Amino acid sequence: MTATAPEDAPSRINVMVPWLGEEEVAAVAEVLRSGWVAQGPRVAAFEEAFARSQLAVHARAVSSCTTALHLALVVAGVGPGDEVVVPSFSFVATANAVVHAGGRPVFADVDPVTGNLTSESIERVLTPRTRAVVVVDQGGVPVDLDDIRARCDPRGIVVVEDAACGAGSTYRGHPVGAGAEVAAWSFHPRKVLTTGEGGMLTTEHDAWAERARLLREHAMNVSAAERHASVLAPAESYLEVGFNYRMTDLQAAVGLVQLARLPQVVRRRRDLAARYAAALADLPGLRPVADPSYGESNFQSYWVEVLPEHPVDRDGLLVALAEAGVSARRGIMAIHRQPAYASAQAGPLPVTERLTDHTLILPLFHQLTEGEQDRVVEVLVGTTR
Numbered sequence: 001m002t003a004t005a006p007e008d009a010p011s012r013i014n015v016m017v018p019w020l021g022e023e024e025v026a027a028v029a030e031v032l033r034s035g036w037v038a039q040g041p042r043v044a045a046f047e048e049a050f051a052r053s054q055l056a057v058h059a060r061a062v063s064s065c066t067t068a069l070h071l072a073l074v075v076a077g078v079g080p081g082d083e084v085v086v087p088s089f090s091f092v093a094t095a096n097a098v099v100h101a102g103g104r105p106v107f108a109d110v111d112p113v114t115g116n117l118t119s120e121s122i123e124r125v126l127t128p129r130t131r132a133v134v135v136v137d138q139g140g141v142p143v144d145l146d147d148i149r150a151r152c153d154p155r156g157i158v159v160v161e162d163a164a165c166g167a168g169s170t171y172r173g174h175p176v177g178a179g180a181e182v183a184a185w186s187f188h189p190r191k192v193l194t195t196g197e198g199g200m201l202t203t204e205h206d207a208w209a210e211r212a213r214l215l216r217e218h219a220m221n222v223s224a225a226e227r228h229a230s231v232l233a234p235a236e237s238y239l240e241v242g243f244n245y246r247m248t249d250l251q252a253a254v255g256l257v258q259l260a261r262l263p264q265v266v267r268r269r270r271d272l273a274a275r276y277a278a279a280l281a282d283l284p285g286l287r288p289v290a291d292p293s294y295g296e297s298n299f300q301s302y303w304v305e306v307l308p309e310h311p312v313d314r315d316g317l318l319v320a321l322a323e324a325g326v327s328a329r330r331g332i333m334a335i336h337r338q339p340a341y342a343s344a345q346a347g348p349l350p351v352t353e354r355l356t357d358h359t360l361i362l363p364l365f366h367q368l369t370e371g372e373q374d375r376v377v378e379v380l381v382g383t384t385r
């Protein structure tokens with residue numbers, strides 16, 4: 001609320017607010033006082049804690065999910081001339097990472113209920129040049145990874161999991177990403193766990209983890225932290241053309257606090273999602289996202305499809321919500337419609353186009369009160385009268 005807002009004006013409800021507190025402030029202050037602010041001991045501790053909580057064999061902290069995806073594709077061997085299947089129904093970075101790795105994104109359609117790729121939708125766009133598939137746990141809804149790997153593994157097609165939205169979601173009883181050859185995570189404030197900016201690569205392959213560790217730090221054979229530890233620093237060499245994709249200890253210190261809170265955050269989000277689902281059950285024109293049969297979502301994005309029978313369309317609902325001070329958002333974008341991908345290969349993507357045109361994302365965050373949530377629901381109910 002701004003200082004100039006009238007006393008009786010209802011406060012604005014944002015679509016997402018990160019949950020940060022004094023513990024994060026203290027953790028950052030401690031890093032500042034230590035004098036070591038770049039990648040160092042906190043990054044190592046965050047990697048270890050993240051791997052433990054997500055049941056990953058190796059975890060490598062990086063600067064974002066976009067850079068994690070790029071590294072994942074590079075270590076998986078994607079290069080010039082390779083086709084990589086991706087959903088168009090995703091944030092643009094999913095496809096950008098493929099282009100950065102030298103590959104060509106090929107868009108596949110998604111399941112109308114989960115919004116995720118399926119083994120059938122992938123099958124339709126496979127060619128002899130398909131080298132990898134990037135599957136997304138879109139909005140936190142787990143993708144059916146086992147089914148997709150059963151189709152891709154025997155053909156030598158690598159399945160990369162874009163788990164940007166997935167921290168705290170589960171697939172067949174374990175954290176998402178745990179069954180992936182390689183997965184990429186985001187800690188942007190729009191996600192459930194944040195470090196400001198930041199990302200993580202997890203993988204089950206020792207060699208991929210080692211190459212990712214080198215590539216994120218200029219492919220130096222002696223890390224900056226190792227050089228700092230000795231007075232007479234050993235001479236380093238640069239093993240290949242690498243990147244600077246490092247996370248800082250400032251970010252990792254925040255990540256450690258946030259990771260410890262993740263179960264609590266996910267519990268609260270799922271309770272609020274259940275409240276939305278119960279309230280919207282009486283409005284047959286609105287279909288909210290839900291858990292698939294094989295897993296549980298962290299509801300990173302609580303999206304609702306506006307069906308044709310609803311008296312007000314998606315854009316009309318966004319206006320009605322905005323007028324009531326509720327900041328909802330258009331649903332997930334369709335990458336193939338962006339100018340950057342005007343010349344990309346895209347077959348028919350009817351489900352993607354329907355979902356992107358007819359979905360909206362409702363406010364859902366840890367501090368959202370039941371009263372605020374009721375205000376959101378009231379606006380939606382009001383559009384049916």
Ligand SMILES: *Cc1c(COP(=O)(O)O)cnc(C)c1O
Pocket residue numbers: 064065066067090091093094136138162164165185186187188198199
């Ligand atoms: C947010 C997001 C990304 C990008 O994450 P950054 O950490 O901002 O690079 C990639 N893929 C998906 C599906 C996302 O939602």
